[in-house]
Amino acid sequence: MPRLDDRLKTVARQIVHQANQRNTHVDIGSDHGHLLKALLAAGRIDYGIAIENKRVPFQNSTKTLRGMKADVRFADGLSGLQVDEADSLSICGMGGESMVKILAFHPDRVPKLVILQPNRRADLVRRWAMQNGYALIDEQIAVGHWRYVILRFEKNDSARDACYESVDFEAALLFGPHLIERWQTEFVVGLQEEYSYLKQLKPIAGNAKKRLDAIERILSSSPAVDLPRQPNRAR
Numbered sequence: 001m002p003r004l005d006d007r008l009k010t011v012a013r014q015i016v017h018q019a020n021q022r023n024t025h026v027d028i029g030s031d032h033g034h035l036l037k038a039l040l041a042a043g044r045i046d047y048g049i050a051i052e053n054k055r056v057p058f059q060n061s062t063k064t065l066r067g068m069k070a071d072v073r074f075a076d077g078l079s080g081l082q083v084d085e086a087d088s089l090s091i092c093g094m095g096g097e098s099m100v101k102i103l104a105f106h107p108d109r110v111p112k113l114v115i116l117q118p119n120r121r122a123d124l125v126r127r128w129a130m131q132n133g134y135a136l137i138d139e140q141i142a143v144g145h146w147r148y149v150i151l152r153f154e155k156n157d158s159a160r161d162a163c164y165e166s167v168d169f170e171a172a173l174l175f176g177p178h179l180i181e182r183w184q185t186e187f188v189v190g191l192q193e194e195y196s197y198l199k200q201l202k203p204i205a206g207n208a209k210k211r212l213d214a215i216e217r218i219l220s221s222s223p224a225v226d227l228p229r230q231p232n233r234a235r
């Protein structure tokens with residue numbers, strides 16, 4: 001049995017289906033296939049679909065999932081899935097840009113429950129959800145090689161997502177409305193580390209500048225924390 005690291009364990013915990021409901025889960029970019037194997041072994045899903053667009057990861061998934069209730073498909077993203085074939089979907093370990101590309105290419109094939117673990121640009125994924133009628137239900141942080149964010153979305157078809165109401169919208173898109181609201185130690189430590197890093201960039205522009213400005217707004221309007229000391233900055 002593959003042992004999932006904390007990142008994939010946190011993803012797996014978000015894949016929850018109601019009892020007596022069909023639950024076929026598709027994992028796009030399955031690579032080693034460990035997530036689906038663990039979900040099947042734990043009885044968390046009835047059937048798994050692994051999709052890979054590279055030969056070696058496809059072979060690895062095939063080997064891992066042999067003999068299990070799973071199908072491994074060699075395909076580019078959602079082109080390997082039929083409409084209504086899966087009840088939930090995960091994409092883990094890619095950048096937000098690639099995830100949004102995959103999701104936007106076949107919007108009609110995206111299931112109602114979506115779990116995403118972007119390695120970067122989580123803001124693009126949150127924006128995709130807002131624009132496509134998916135509500136952001138939960139956000140978790142898993143600590144491993146990096147600090148990973150795991151996002152759970154459910155289709156709601158509403159024009160608005162309540163979790164962005166009464167918050168600094170730009171900051172919430174970048175860093176997560178639920179994470180800012182919960183203000184857990186792991187999250188605050190991550191913000192402080194990024195703050196220290198971004199403060200040293202000279203010149204700073206573009207997305208890095210947007211992030212730095214947003215972190216300063218979040219930290220200044222949240223419960224007291226010790227900001228890393230910056231000798232040249234009036235505090």
Ligand SMILES: C[S@@+](CC[C@H](N)C(=O)[O-])C[C@H]1O[C@@H](n2cnc3c(N)ncnc32)[C@H](O)[C@@H]1O
Pocket residue numbers: 028029030031032051052053054057075076077078091092093094098102
């Ligand atoms: C960094 S690995 C992450 C593997 C696994 N999901 C994890 O989080 O441990 C990304 C995987 O996604 C696959 N991938 C990237 N783009 C894809 C696409 N458009 N369709 C299917 N697989 C894709 C890559 O081949 C690679 O195996």
